[in-house]
Amino acid sequence: MADHSSQFFLFKDNIARRILAHPAMTDSEDSDEGLDDFSSYLASESWPSIPPSIREATYETRTSVPDPNSDSLSLENISPAFIDTLISYGLASDTDDAIKFLRRSLEGYVEDACSPPPVWKATRVKECEICDREVPLTYHHLIPRSTHTKVLKKGWHKEAMLGSVAWLCRPCHSAVHHVARNEDLARNYYTIDLLLEREDIQKWQKYAAKQRWGVRRG
Known part of the structure; x- marks a missing residue:
């Protein structure tokens, strides 16, 4: 096999x-x-x-x-x-x-x-990892901190993965937390690729990518 x-x-x-x-x-x-x-x-x-x-x-x-x-x-x-x-x-x-x-x-x-895991905060990129816009970014804990104890107890991920982050603009960051609870994010959507497999995130991505940063609509 x-x-x-x-x-x-x-x-x-x-x-x-x-x-x-x-x-x-x-x-x-x-x-x-x-x-x-x-x-x-x-x-x-x-x-x-x-x-x-x-x-x-x-x-x-x-x-x-x-x-x-x-x-x-x-x-x-x-x-x-x-x-x-x-x-x-x-x-x-x-x-x-x-x-x-x-x-x-x-x-x-x-x-x-056996190499050490990356220093996740040092993985910063210039563009949001969902909408690809070059805008101010925040870091999203791909395995939410509130779930870490349960993640280790259940064996969902290794300890080295707990600090993994994705760099997202604030609107995309908020969108991620609106589509799933923290436990669901930790267990099933712990990478950007997995998040982008969701239809609701794909629809949001298409919308957000077209928005101009800092422009307020009257």
Whole structure:
């Protein structure tokens, strides 16, 4: 079964970076789609054999994630197809070299997976994330603060997500809080993309985008 976790895609991206950085790929004319398919194949072949402590790596588990370059981390059960493919494409000279390629990919993956969450208030943008107008902005707690205790108790989101914000103009900010209760926002509409899937927010977005900031109608 294909893995669609965010960790798997981080791992795949690190494999793609290792492929692009390899001398054997310097003159490659493969398309972006070809690279995506190739890195997806290699990731799918190797991912199931990687220890769960690495596959499930997050910022919260960072202290218990083993070093991918440690001799104590066994990667002997990696799919032969993964190794043979790397050798066939000139990305590794032998089995040991293929394992080294994998360890370096895992090293980058662990760094990405265990990186600290963003300082959300530092993510400020110039345009409202709903109406796209360049106007004065406020920050909207995507997981309302009044729900944080319940969110953690119910396991809806990880603690690192609690400070996530979206930058909205005051009218759009108010519109969001009018369409759903805080608990509903926290559980079901905790990203801008999820909010924009709502028909009422889509209708508001079209209206708000046409409004000129600071113009009062008589």
